Amino acid sequence: MAISRSDLVSALAEKADTTKSTADDVLSALADVLIDAVSKxxxxxxxxxxxxxxxxxxxxxxxxxxxxxxxxxxxxxxxxxxxxxxxxxxxx
Missing domain, CATH: 4.10.520.10 (IHF-like DNA-binding proteins)
Structure with missing residues (x-):
């Protein structure tokens, strides 16, 4: 069974003791950094x-x-x- 993005965001928010919105922003930022680095x-x-x-x-x-x-x-x-x-x- 795969973990959906919303499940991942919820788990990150719980582990980091932060809001789901902040966790989603961090996940999006990580994706952007990976994409930028790989493209370079x-x-x-x-x-x-x-x-x-x-x-x-x-x-x-x-x-x-x-x-x-x-x-x-x-x-x-x-x-x-x-x-x-x-x-x-x-x-x-």
Whole structure:
């Protein structure tokens, strides 16, 4: 089961002993910082929890599964999210 944004905001507000409005503002600010950093090619790390970074993807040849036709896929970027040690330990 996934936690919705409103559930996350409620949990953050309770843990931080603040209002839901403030928690929502902080969550939005975190998203903005992550998006800005990744778009600039910077790595963002929250030690023990996670790291987020932009990665390069090389150009490659693929195949259209419907027709079997070979297609060229241009180079581009993706996002890599890595779990930190505390997050990995929590998943056990």
């Amino acid at each position: 090619g910077e790595k963002v790390a929250i030690p023990g929890i996670l790291s987020v970074e932009r990665v390069s993807r090389a150009a490659r040849t693929g195949r259209n599964p419907a027709t079997g036709e070979t297609i060229d896929i241009p180079a581009g970027y993706g996002v890599k999210v890595s779990a930190g040690s505390k997050l990995k330990a929590a998943a056990k």
